Amino acid sequence: MMTTGKAIIETGWNLDNSYARLPKTFFTNQNPIPVRSPKLIILNDSLAASLGLDVQALQSKEGIAVLAGNQIPEGALPLAQAYAGHQFGNFTLLGDGRALLLGEQITPLGERVDIQLKGSGRTPYSRRGDGRAALGPMLREYIISEAMRALGIATTRSLAVVTTGESIMRETDQPGAILTRVAASHLRVGTFQYVSNWGSVDDLRVLADYTVQRHFSEAEAGTTPYLFLLQEVIKRQAVLIAQWQLVGFIHGVMNTDNMALSGETIDYGPCAFMDAYDPTTVFSSIDMHGRYAYGNQPHIAGWNLARFAETLLPLLDANQDQAIKLAQDEISKFTELYHYHWLTGMRKKLGLFNEDMQDESLIESLLSMMHKYHADYTNTFRALTFDTQSDNALFCSTEFAQWYELWQARLDRQQEAKASSQQLMKSSNPALIPRNHRVEAALDAAVKQGDYSVMKHLLNVLSNPYAHSPEQTDYSTPPARSAHPYRTFCGT
Ligand code: AMP
Numbered sequence: 001m002m003t004t005g006k007a008i009i010e011t012g013w014n015l016d017n018s019y020a021r022l023p024k025t026f027f028t029n030q031n032p033i034p035v036r037s038p039k040l041i042i043l044n045d046s047l048a049a050s051l052g053l054d055v056q057a058l059q060s061k062e063g064i065a066v067l068a069g070n071q072i073p074e075g076a077l078p079l080a081q082a083y084a085g086h087q088f089g090n091f092t093l094l095g096d097g098r099a100l101l102l103g104e105q106i107t108p109l110g111e112r113v114d115i116q117l118k119g120s121g122r123t124p125y126s127r128r129g130d131g132r133a134a135l136g137p138m139l140r141e142y143i144i145s146e147a148m149r150a151l152g153i154a155t156t157r158s159l160a161v162v163t164t165g166e167s168i169m170r171e172t173d174q175p176g177a178i179l180t181r182v183a184a185s186h187l188r189v190g191t192f193q194y195v196s197n198w199g200s201v202d203d204l205r206v207l208a209d210y211t212v213q214r215h216f217s218e219a220e221a222g223t224t225p226y227l228f229l230l231q232e233v234i235k236r237q238a239v240l241i242a243q244w245q246l247v248g249f250i251h252g253v254m255n256t257d258n259m260a261l262s263g264e265t266i267d268y269g270p271c272a273f274m275d276a277y278d279p280t281t282v283f284s285s286i287d288m289h290g291r292y293a294y295g296n297q298p299h300i301a302g303w304n305l306a307r308f309a310e311t312l313l314p315l316l317d318a319n320q321d322q323a324i325k326l327a328q329d330e331i332s333k334f335t336e337l338y339h340y341h342w343l344t345g346m347r348k349k350l351g352l353f354n355e356d357m358q359d360e361s362l363i364e365s366l367l368s369m370m371h372k373y374h375a376d377y378t379n380t381f382r383a384l385t386f387d388t389q390s391d392n393a394l395f396c397s398t399e400f401a402q403w404y405e406l407w408q409a410r411l412d413r414q415q416e417a418k419a420s421s422q423q424l425m426k427s428s429n430p431a432l433i434p435r436n437h438r439v440e441a442a443l444d445a446a447v448k449q450g451d452y453s454v455m456k457h458l459l460n461v462l463s464n465p466y467a468h469s470p471e472q473t474d475y476s477t478p479p480a481r482s483a484h485p486y487r488t489f490c491g492t
Pocket residue numbers: 094095096097098099125126127128129130131132133253257258267269490491492
């Protein structure tokens with residue numbers, strides 16, 4: 001018998017398909033459409049290892065074929081998920097139009113995570129789209145999702161990006177690419193909206209039970225698992241949105257199909273980080289009315305959660321008036337919960353360990369000064385952390401001098417030493433965020449010149465945002481104020 005002499009390395013795929021065992025109306029079985037000549041652009045070694053996947057095997061021809069959708073890994077049952085969603089407030093039937101769930105990887109720690117290919121070709125939900133994705137946006141998702149992870153914010157992860165060797169038509173021809181996304185699940189508010197509109201109450205119960213089991217298994221023992229499901233989803237969103245606000249992250253398309261029930265940030269389209277503090281900041285080119293502006297994100301999250309609660313009404317109580325009351329009571333708690341997490345986080349950003357009635361007004365007056373003087377959000381907190389107020393308009397103002405005295409007096413009223421406060425601030429105020437001009441420079445070098453070194457260096461400095469290391473200083477400079485506001489584009 002002929003042998004190649006090469007040892008065959010097992011990749012380590014350990015896939016289960018619990019979603020594929022749900023009612024058939026929830027999805028469509030669909031294989032990826034093969035691509036011409038896949039090339040691995042970036043692989044997330046540490047994520048691969050934590051999934052129990054062999055990095056070397058993933059880099060082999062066979063490994064890359066899987067990441068490109070040219071080969072189906074053992075145990076996979078590829079499918080496109082059906083979902084609906086309110087897009088900018090309008091309800092639409094959607095579904096995975098350019099993504100496929102390969103299966104759920106059971107990790108060495110026994111966790112279950114979705115493995116999804118994004119950009120893997122047309123599906124029955126593609127509508128007029130080509131089912132493909134361009135290299136720039138897929139690398140953008142890779143960079144921002146990994147940066148969010150490093151910031152300590154729940155997020156889907158990026159395992160790899162491969163180019164397809166095919167070009168796709170956008171405004172200009174673009175290299176095609178596929179991202180392998182890893183998520184706690186792809187259950188969305190929109191998944192429930194889909195089943196609530198087009199399925200039976202039994203289907204809805206199956207979906208709710210599945211969601212509880214997958215993400216909130218502690219709820220099973222309770223006598224009101226569906227109310228508990230609503231409460232838990234609300235709790236996780238309150239934490240998540242507070243974290244977004246605290247680092248200045250703007251999602252850009254908070255449609256109900258882009259809100260994951262796991263509490264992870266999902267679907268990095270036209271997202272970006274705010275430089276100068278301004279609650280009206282919008283980056284997305286299609287967000288004409290500022291629906292998803294920075295300052296509006298908590299309100300929109302509440303709105304999306306209300307849409308989620310509506311889908312659960314048939315399960316909450318046989319008496320629909322009672323069900324509505326239960327749902328409204330829970331939804332009304334979101335604002336307060338969100339505010340609690342935001343305030344807790346803001347206190348940490350200012351080095352405060354305990355609570356004082358005046359804290360909120362102290363924080364609000366700092367933010368309104370930052371707004372007035374166009375101060376950079378991240379760098380203002382960093383300067384306060386290290387007491388290195390430079391000669392910008394904010395720090396030179398008398399208003400700030402007065403505020404600073406109040407803040408110092410407040411710090412003096414707590415028992416902890418200044419050094420402990422500074423430590424708290426260092427771990428609550430990132431040295432850097434993925435600045436838009438840095439991300440664009442990395443994507444430009446990658447897409448236009450095939451030079452991935454800029455992106456890799458950026459990923460490296462972003463991987464430990466609380467290190468406050470000297471090499472991060474360079475990356476913390478905000479862009480020069482430009483006549484043209486920064487714009488991001490969706491669904492490309
Ligand atoms: P998004 O705005 O990325 O959340 O996408 C909204 C919907 O459009 C989802 O159902 C996507 O699957 C679908 N979609 C986005 N881009 C494409 C594409 N190029 N081809 C097919 N469907 C797409």
